[in-house]
Amino acid sequence: MRETFPVTINGATRQIARGTTVAVAMLLAEQPCRLSVSGEPRGALCGMGICFECRAVVNGIPHRRTCQILCEQDMTVETNR
Amino acid sequence: MKPFDILIVGAGIVGSAVARECALIGWRVGVIEGGTPAGGATAAGMGHVVVMDDSPAQLALTAFSRSLWQRDSGKLPKSVEYETCGTIWVAADDEEMVEVHARREVYEEAGVETRVLTAAALANKEPNLRRGLAGGLLVPGDGVVYPPAAAAFYLAEARRLGAEFFQARAMSASQGQVLLSDGVSLVADRIVLAVGTECDLLPSLPIQKRKGHLVITDRYPGFLHHQLVELGYLKSAHKIADDSVAFNIQPRQTGQLLLGSSRQYGNEGPEAEPEMLRRMIDRAKQYMPGLENLSVLRVWTGFRAATFDKLPLIGPAAGLSEDRSLWLAAGFEGLGITNAPGAARLLVDAMLGRKSAIDAEPYLPARLMEPARLAHA
């Protein structure tokens, strides 16, 4: 069995497998990582830390590149508005 | 080629404002720019529209100019991001609070509305300032603009009214003739040098480069509401001799924070200097500790065009040049954005022999004749 742990995404808690990046957790939860300057929902594009489209609020800190961060137990992630 | 009424060298915010003012009175206007329009000091500056009181003449010009910004505010396109966010001059201690009250009197006498903030009122207006500050002076009519867009608006207005734009470097400007780098020669009754810190066209211009650093952060909407400047700013920033830093932070409409400021003479390299940045950031953190966690996007430097008496050169170049066709709109130091509309108005008034809303004499270039002669002796 793969190890999973709870991660709270925009208020809803779900089980995430160890090793999952935060950007992927957002995709699994069908939540945008951020709302763009004009309000469009956006998520990861390049997947390698270059494009900054996957910025989200991780544990209360805004503008985190979620494709470069692994989920941790009890992490909270919110759409960067 | 039919002569122009006026040729303006430099399409920064000052040159563009002059162009619009001249186009409005129906003159045939030519604007000459060798680089990117608004790409010099205009692009490097903060865009703080502020009334400054370090001398009566500065107070008069900034207050007059600010009133023109306010008058124009309805016409400015969204891209200019004009916002009357107000300035708060932050007093760190009781001694500075005394200064707050003194300053309030000076402003009120000039008809500039202010409000004294107690420590509690200051904390309420800007919760991210550290506790324990003494208070501040709110100047509610001050504002913020995005300078490149403001300059572009002035230039577009001028062109809409018939001004012609020449993307070329002015190689020489004298006796009513400007020779461009592409070989074209233009003729006009008057030539205005609105050249920022580039003085090659008139080496006797008594302008020195004063370097500044700025830092811009990512977007943090709601973190800051007013432009905040430490009250000691005039003390620390306007000393002529030494390098100095002061806490000066601006909320952009984007939610970004623009952090300044530093002043240096003698270093004309464009590189950002870690030591100055460190001092600037340390200073800012003393006022707003929470800044340290915010993300820095970009850092840049620019050069202010500084004069000996910290007042701009607005008017005929008489005294600095024998050439009666040359006029100046230069030497705005850190207030080019604020003063651009006022300077444009004063300059055109002088050219038309019209009476100005404020006394234009303190800004006449001729006042600097003596130091300039000395400097070139």
Next chain:
Amino acid sequence: MTRTEVLVIGAGPAGIAAATAAAENGRQVIVLDDNLNAGGQIWRGATVEKAGSSHQGNAAKRRAMTRLQQSGAQVLGGRCVFSVEASGTLQTLQETGSDSLVEQFQFDQLILATGARERFLPFPGWTLAGVFGAGGLQALVKGGYPVAGKRVIVAGTGPLLLAVAAHLAQDGAAVSSVLEQATLAQLAPFATSLWANPAKLVQGARYRGKLWKTPYRTGSWIIEAIAGSDGRKLGAVRVTNGTRTWEEPCDLLACGYHLVPNTEIAALLGCTFRGAFVQVDDAQRTSLPNVFCAGEPTGIAGLEAAMVQGEIAGLSCAGLIGTSLQKRAVVERAFARRMEKAFSLRPELRSLPRADTIVCRCEDVAFGSLHGRTSWTDAKLQTRCGMGPCQGRTCGPAVEYLLGWRPVSVRQPLFPVPLQAFCSHDERVEINQLKEKV
């Protein structure tokens, strides 16, 4: 402050080869990478264990990693370089869920093995959920994103498309087509040239093998991504081959237009460039005496070239000359030139963006607002194009292709970094950004 003789930036194939060669020859070596694990983009490993995954471990990667470990070189992942001085210091930022750590490194010699990133070109709908880079989707799958049963279209240009399609297919995705904008005629000399590079031929064949049911349409490209019934997620793409236009339904689109080199650090240091690439001599030395460069930043040439150049750079740092390697490097450079030609972009791609198509995704600058702007600087000042957190890394290459504007100077910080860490005197800054929060 961590001191080392040789500092390698980038732990992809070039950086690994460089570090190994230098360390095996007695140099003290540290390798930095902004990704968590070594391997670079091409050897990116899965971070999530999968039951019954059919991915074969890559033998070349295993060999390279084992040799690296035995060489004594130290690899530090998750470190993003944000400032560097040619005099021999460099600063990195490491971010986890709640902390940031800034470290300083001092080096005698620097090897830039910073690899490449995908080139993105804007087209209507490319900001919809479900649209990814080609390498981008592959990286996300390796980060745990399940694609089994999803209908995927892989599009754009470059040899990466087949690799991505193969990887996705292996993970259970239904790859319905691979759309390559280059024409067959354009590709043919490149395909033939594979005979001169047998290792690549094997690689190519393997990709095709996994995809025997998937059409590989050359001379075809996406003109629009269309939202599904909910209006928010991708539902289909509109494709053209220049004469005919059709729609293909899909859940995911993986679209990238070959690669652009990551040369920001080289530019900041002031290395001389040849066109878009860092100029190096036979020893992989840049115009700066203590700075070497290997792999994609010197020319997009793929895996073997990266490894050969990396090894040369590593040997050069140890004062050795790899004569036979230099001969191989010449062959690889020829391959790079053929590849560049084969996957050159067709002009029709310039007319894909509409006036309201976003070009700069950080600042939401639409293509139409660039109209009338005269240069990159002018566009930056007047529209904020390229002024967001990615600092033009995404829209810069697109705008260069669309409008011909060369990007302007690179400045510190190379990536956004907490104010506290920027210009700090401290050798090591630990930032707990949660401390201040309630």
